[in-house]
Every structure is written in structure tokens, then in C-alpha cells.
Amino acid sequence: MRVEVSGLSKSFGPVRAVSDLGFTVEPASITGFLGPNGAGKTTTLRMLLGLVRPDSGSATFDGVPYAALPRPLRTVGAVLETAFHPARTGRDHLRVYCRAAGLPVSRADEVLAQVGLADAGRRRAGGYSLGMRQRLALATALLGDPAVLVLDEPANGLDPEGIQWLRGFLRHLAHDQGRTVLVSSHLLSEVEQTVDRVVIVGGGRLVREGSMEDLRSGAEGAGSVLVRSPDAARLAELLRADGALVDLDGEGLTVTGLTTAEIGGRAFAAGVELHELRSRSSGLEEIYFQLTAGREQYAATAPAEETAR
Template identity: 80%
Template sequence: MNGLSKSFGSVRAVDNLSFTVEPRSVTGFLGPNGAGKTTTLRMLLGLETPDTGRATFDGKTYTQLAEPVRTVGAVLETAFHPARSGRNHLRVYCRAAGLPTSRADEVLGQVGLADAGDRRAGGYSLGMRQRLALATALLGDPSVLVLDEPANGLDPEGIQWLRGFLQHLAHVEGRTILVSSHLLAEMEQTTDRVVIIGAGKLVREGSIAELRAGADGAGTVLARSPEAHRLAEVLRADGHPVQSEDGDSLTVTGIATADVGRYAFGANIELHELRSVSNGLEDIYFRLTAGQEQYAATAPAAATPQEETR
């Protein structure tokens, strides 16, 4: 994607967005609600026309692909005729795409719905519908998959299955996968790289290790001391950002644990705890996207003593 922008009236949904999805990998596409993720995916799939910029597959837009179904498989939403069986739903798509109807049985087996193929889709659980949508995307045996929240409705076993399935598709079968999700802990385990956007703009992209290094510098250190306030002053005086300070503890970023210890020793400050903190994707994500939520709720007010006794 190169320089993608899209506005709806006065709302700038996507703003000069550029990033590359690496081949043979799983790339997570992350951002708060209203960040522009779905609009970006719709432009990628030719469902929205960008105001500026291009979204391409090996240099071609989706509408320029000779056989799109054999190049790109997509899941943006789940929609099925409730009276049609899962197998017949897939056969309809096979006929429309000029594919042999035998592909319906093959992809049902791939997504674990072989025994449920003759059941009506209207009786499927949300997780089963997600699997059927994924089966639909796989019908053309595409080299690229674009998936919007494919884990919605899956139980823990289903999420674990999806993780292994996507990694197999990318690392063993060589497909390129772009997947959006709000399940940050799962994205950390599933993806090779992530792209984070906020307010329609690129915030950060890279592997989890690269994001952690970029967000934390040399790392994040937790220190506990009865003189935490004085230690914070010493660190700040030398240009080290103290991320938070609460009572007898503080965290400081961009510095090694041993260096914090040396600052404490040099200032004759007693330490009760000193350790590095390994920030996961969730911590990094919230730090990078702070203040970019579309709907930010205020924290509830603390209960008064009278309210607590009612």
C-alpha cells in the first residue's frame, strides 16, 4: 500500500497510509476502533476507491487481477443464506468462480467442518460461521489471504487451531496473510510482523522484537525504593524518562537494569527491587495508540463511604 487516503465527507478515515505485507508471513493489522482498518482493507479489495494512493498485489490493484479468486481470498464479514448447507454455500461460490465443486469438500476438511457440511448455515455457531467464511476464502487456493477479525466467536480451542492454521498456511504453504484482530495476546503469538495504525495513519510496523526495541530503547526497568521519588529525580536530571512513579516504585524506559542500579548506588539510594520488564504487544500497542480511541470512556468515580455501605 502506498499513500492511501480516503475521506467520507469531513471524516478522514485513512490518511496517507503506506506499508508492505511481507510474503510467506502472517502480518497483524492493529488499531483502535475507528482507526481506518476496515476502510483500508476495503480499498485493498477494490470495495472502496481511494482518494489518493494505491493498494496493490505484486503491482496490480485487485480490479486488475486476471483471476482474483485465485490470487486473493478475503473474509471481511460472514454472510450466508440460513437455509443453505455449508457445503452448498461453498458450491455456489465454486460455480460463480469457475472452480470444481469438489473444492467445497476439500476446504470444509481444511477448516474442520467436514462433519458439519450438510447442516444448514443458519444453525451454525458464530465460530462455525467464521470457519465457513475462511473456507470460502480458500476456495480458489489463493496465495494471499486478507482476514478481518477471523477469531471472533471462536472458543479457546478454536483460537489455538486458527493460530496454527494461519502459521501453516504462511510458513509451510507459502501464503501471504494480512489479518486484523483486537486479540492482542493472540496476535503476539500468531504474527510474524504487525502494522499498527491510529486515526488513519501509520503508527508503527515491524516484528514484535522491533516494536519492543523501538518503544523501549534499551528496555523498561522497574525499581522499588523507599526513596523512589529521589531516584526519579536523579534519573530525570540525566535525561532518562521515568514512565510512572507510584509510592515506592517507578518504571524507567530506555535504560539497562545495571545502569539504574549504578544511579541508585551513586546517589546512595536504598533499593528493594530492581528488575527488567519485558513488555508484550498489548503494552506496546496501548502506549503507541494512547489517545487515539474513537470512543474513550471516562473512569467511574470512586464510591463515597455512604455508597459503599448501601
């Protein structure tokens, strides 16, 4: 099922939270939804789920808005926050949702097993850790066996083992079962290891949308080669003579216009010793900060140097 956001805008009084935002979330893939605090991510997700009415634009699931879905819980599973009655067991929490949605109560035990809470299902949710509450929220989203999952910060509170489990679980849902997964997160290193596509917003507007490969190829410095040599100055002259663009900094060179193989061959022929030779590959964190620079809602100033006493 394809999710499409088109021309979405929303203001709260004088504050423009989302402005003419558009992007798509493809089936059988995981899309990361990223942006600084105040970028409009939560407002967008709430409009997508019919919790906030947009001023203009639309958000649809295969062309149908959430409010018009005949069986929304069986189409879209969402986790925007974790809220449970502390005296109710995890199993009973899920059974309440089953009855409200007309689902068999047996689904409660099935989804508890899916998220690794089978042994904790009869414990009161008030005694759950934050990570366990996140798993219970995910179990709630899975009750209707939905084609689409919309998850806001699902890794918060999970330990490293839990984060690794979540990564594999989401990949299974998307890649093996063909579901559409939209994940909002600030854990950029984890997002990079999990998602297939990225949507980055800032100031309520779309900044960039595309696959991880698209982002890397369009990043500043993409396609360059990093070289380190004790004879860097001579190597720089040789590479410039071959038409390369070379930025020299001590023993390090950043080279554009030649491949690693071409640089290695040129250095070998000239008898230049190399200590490092690798293609530059920008990580998601570097790309993210390049794209969102100046779009932060709360930007801290650099700490001033302490005055000598």
C-alpha cells in the same frame, strides 16, 4: 506475493477515513493490522479489495490492483464478514462459490476438511454457531488456494481451542506454505502470539509499522531492568554510583544503563538481598496503548467516585 499500500486516502463527505496511508505486507509472514474503532482499518481493507474506490493512492498485489487481477479468487482470499443463506448447507454454500469462480466443486469438501468442518458440511449454515460460521468464512476464502489471505477479526466467536487451532493454521499457511496473511483484530494478546509484523493505524494514518521486535525495542521503558529488594534505597545509591539511572518506588527499582547480570553482581558484592531481578519487556497491549493514546474515536471518561451517602 507482496501487498503494498501507498498514499491511500479516502473521505466520506466531511469525514476523512484514511489519510495518506502506506504500509507493506510481506510474503511468508503474518501481519497484524491494528487500531482503535474508527481508525480506518475496514475502509482500508475495502479499498485493498476493490470494494471502495480511494480518492488517491494505490493498493496492489505484486504491483497489480485487485480489479486488474486476472483470477482474483485464486490470488486473494478474504473474510470481511460472515454471510450465508441459513437454509443452505455449508457444503452447498461453498459449491455455489466454486461454480461462480470456475473451480472444481470438489474444492468444497477439501476446504471443509482444512477448517475442521468436514462433519458439519451437510448441516444448514443457519444452525451453525458463530465460531463455525467463522470457519466456514475462512473455508470460502481458501477455495481458490490463494497466495494472499485478508482476514477481518477471524477469531471472533471461536472458543479457546478454536483460537489455538486458528493460530497454528495461519502459521502453517504463512511460514510453511509461503502465503501472505493480513489479519485485522482487536484481540491483542492473541495477535502477539500469532503475528510476525504489525501495522498500527490511528485516525486514518499510519502510527507504526514493523516486526514485534522493532516495536518492543522502541517502546517506552524498553531496555530497563526491574528490581525489588528490602534494601532498595541502598542498592539505588550503589547503582547510581555506577552511572545507572534509577527510579525508586518503595522496594522497587527501575534501572536503566546496567544489565541484569551487572545489577545482580553489584548487589551480591554489597550483600544486598534481591527478591526480583528481570529485564522489562513490553507486551503488545502496553505498546499499543502507548502508540494509540488520544487517537480513539470513542473515548470514555473515567467513572466519577461515588459520593458518600
